[in-house]
Amino acid sequence: xxxxxxxxxxxxxxxxxxxxxxxxxxxxxxxxxxxxxxxxxxxxxxxxxxxxxxxxxxxxxxxxxxxxxxxxxxxxxxxxxxxxxxxxxxxx
Numbered sequence: 475x476x477x478x479x480x481x482x483x484x485x486x487x488x489x490x491x492x493x494x495x496x497x498x499x500x501x502x503x504x505x506x507x508x509x510x511x512x513x514x515x516x517x518x519x520x521x522x523x524x525x526x527x528x529x530x531x532x533x534x535x536x537x538x539x540x541x542x543x544x545x546x547x548x549x550x551x552x553x554x555x556x557x558x559x560x561x562x563x564x565x566x
Contacts, residue, residue, distance in 0.1 A: 477510040 482501045494501055540548050
């Protein structure tokens with residue numbers, strides 16, 4: 475949507491009162507009001523459910539790391555990950 479520009483002196487009092495309420499300050503006769511509508515990007519807090527888990531619409535790409543792998547390939551990968559993550563010391 476293109477921006478809409480209006481001279482404050484040309485705005486009727488009821489609309490001016492509403493704009494001043496939205497803007498949070500008084501408008502002067504020598505000012506202009508420029509209004510544009512944009513698609514908002516949701517803040518990070520809105521892209522997750524209350525639990526903090528991303529919703530289906532906002533699942534990160536890295537969550538699909540096993541996509542396209544067979545069960546055997548996933549088992550092999552899981553085994554390798556667990557072996558490398560085993561940081562315990564074995565006492566002999």
